[in-house]
Amino acid sequence: MDYLSRYPKSALFVASERTAERVAVKVSNRVFSLESVFDFDGERIRVNLESVKQSLIDNRVFSKAAEKERRPRRSSRLEATAKIKDELISHLIDARDHAVSTRYSEGEAKLLDRPTQKDIAKLTGLTTTSVNRCFTDPANHEIRHIYEVLDDVEKIVTYSGSLRRDGITAAD
Known part of the structure; x- marks a missing residue:
């Protein structure tokens, strides 16, 4: 876990909500559970990246300016x-x-x-x-x-x- 402290803007993805809660108290990084990022509707897996992006913005991991897309x-x-x-x-x-x-x-x-x-x-x-x-x-x-x-x-x-x-x- 000390390794993560060198990268304060990094996000950590763990398998479950329970693990995310346990790890979140030990690190200063934003922790996401894969359960909260991926949804399975019976036919396909959907990725909810908007919630991850919004959470990173809300927690000031990166700014709105960094969110702007580069012009092609x-x-x-x-x-x-x-x-x-x-x-x-x-x-x-x-x-x-x-x-x-x-x-x-x-x-x-x-x-x-x-x-x-x-x-x-x-x-x-x-x-x-x-x-x-x-x-x-x-x-x-x-x-x-x-x-x-x-x-x-x-x-x-x-x-x-x-x-x-x-x-x-x-x-x-």
């Missing part, structure tokens, strides 16, 4: 993808304006330098690793397509995809 990684990847897409579209609009402007003023359309993944990371506030993961994600074909368009002046000038900056569609 996919959700944060979607947010990162949206930031990258917005930045690429913004750059595409600027690149198209620049190409059209230089075509009229100099007789030849010129490219703006395409941002590197490191540049995109700085502009979006993401890490370079996150940007790279978004680019290599098979589901993100649209950002890869826009990124490829940024390297070809004719594609930039003739790009017919949806271009939005601050919710306003750019003129084609």
Whole structure:
């Protein structure tokens, strides 16, 4: 029982209510009987984890903050993808304006330098690793397509995809 005192936030599961009562007076840890956690209805065994979780919260073994579930990684990847897409579209609009402007003023359309993944990371506030993961994600074909368009002046000038900056569609 001394071993348990080194882990004050640990929970102890014992076989019966009677054993739980006897052990609870000897340790400072929360003690649960398996009889109180598992129910058998004749066909299947059901686990009542909600009562265990609530008991741990009530006894301040862990806080409500620790109870919050982590956001799935996919959700944060979607947010990162949206930031990258917005930045690429913004750059595409600027690149198209620049190409059209230089075509009229100099007789030849010129490219703006395409941002590197490191540049995109700085502009979006993401890490370079996150940007790279978004680019290599098979589901993100649209950002890869826009990124490829940024390297070809004719594609930039003739790009017919949806271009939005601050919710306003750019003129084609």
